[in-house]
Amino acid sequence: xxxxxxxxxxxxxxxxxxxxxxxxxxxxxxxxxxxxxxxxxxxxxxxxxxxxxxxxxxxxxxxxxxxxxxxxxxxxxxxxxxxxxxxxxxxxxxxxxxxxxxxxxxxxxxxxxxxxxxxxxxxxxxxxxxxxxxxxxxxxxxxxxxxxxxxxxxxxxxxxxxxxxxxxxxxxxxxxxxxxxxxxxxxx
Amino acid sequence: xxxxxxxxxxxxxxxxxxxxxxxxxxxxxxxxxxxxxxxxxxxxxxxxxxxxxxxxxxxxxxxxxxxxxxxxxxxxxxxxxxxxxxxxxxxxxxxxxxxxxxx
Numbered sequence: 360x361x362x363x364x365x366x367x368x369x370x371x372x373x374x375x376x377x378x379x380x381x382x383x384x385x386x387x388x389x390x391x392x393x394x395x396x397x398x399x400x401x402x403x404x405x406x407x408x409x410x411x412x413x414x415x416x417x418x419x420x421x422x423x424x425x426x427x428x429x430x431x432x433x434x435x436x437x438x439x440x441x442x443x444x445x446x447x448x449x450x451x452x453x454x455x456x457x458x459x460x461x462x463x464x465x466x467x468x469x470x471x472x473x474x475x476x477x478x479x480x481x482x483x484x485x486x487x488x489x490x491x492x493x494x495x496x497x498x499x500x501x502x503x504x505x506x507x508x509x510x511x512x513x514x515x516x517x518x519x520x521x522x523x524x525x526x527x528x529x530x531x532x533x534x535x536x537x538x539x540x541x542x543x544x545x546x547x
Numbered sequence: 548x549x550x551x552x553x554x555x556x557x558x559x560x561x562x563x564x565x566x567x568x569x570x571x572x573x574x575x576x577x578x579x580x581x582x583x584x585x586x587x588x589x590x591x592x593x594x595x596x597x598x599x600x601x602x603x604x605x606x607x608x609x610x611x612x613x614x615x616x617x618x619x620x621x622x623x624x625x626x627x628x629x630x631x632x633x634x635x636x637x638x639x640x641x642x643x644x645x646x647x648x649x650x
Contacts, residue, residue, distance in 0.1 A: 413590070427593060430570060430589065430593045430617075431589060431590075431593075433569065433570050433571060433615070433616045433617070434570060434571055434574075434589040435571075436589060463588055463589060463590040468594075
């Protein structure tokens with residue numbers, strides 16, 4: 360039986376989304392297709408599969424993504440869905456959970472690369488939010504100067520709060536990148 | 548200019564490709580060579596194979612229509628790099644042993 364679930368995850372919440380998909384698989388729901396907010400599951404044996412989400416450079420039809428998925432297929436890793444973003448594609452990979460200690464990536468460079476992509480997206484989101492806040496504040500100040508009744512809108516406050524949250528997240532990810540780089544200097 | 552040290556994973560991949568192997572075969576061979584200590588993940592292997600092919604250290608063999616799996620093999624340039632790395636590693640081990648015994 361197929362079950363459709365609508366759930367929103369932001370692009371920087373890949374690990375959270377992946378953990379949720381794997382939790383669903385533990386409960387006997389195996390992912391068969393994914394969209395931006397739509398996930399389709401089918402009944403599977405509890406814990407039969409494990410899932411991994413990856414962000415790849417290029418569109419889904421690009422040579423880079425196609426070659427990668429073909430290689431993964433040779434390894435027994437199936438692609439069950441994808442979501443396209445400008446310049447990148449998120450692919451949903453499925454593999455048999457009997458493969459012990461299996462991970463799609465084992466080296467530090469790949470982890471650093473993923474964190475860098477995330478920082479790029481977050482920086483873009485932070486700039487958009489900051490611009491929205493500046494615009495709202497400019498309107499507020501202009502209205503005050505003209506003597507019009509004015510107030511700081513909810514949207515403006517939210518933009519500022521979101522910008523701060525995003526910058527905190529960027530800072531955490533930069534710290535992760537530094538730690539991984541330090542580790543790479545010693546171990547690779 | 549002396550060549551930079553190879554990572555452990557790259558060293559074992561190149562060593563495995565002294566005979567033609569496909570991706571899964573490389574993972575198995577690296578596991579056996581390192582007695583299970585080095586576990587290559589497919590994503591890591593994919594990146595390494597692309598980089599090594601671009602450098603001309605390994606080659607992808609023409610695809611066999613019977614097997615959909617792509618096979619790779621080390622090139623002469625790759626063998627030279629591998630030899631140089633073995634020399635560097637030997638020097639490390641030799642110096643390590645010598646200094647440990649002396650101190």
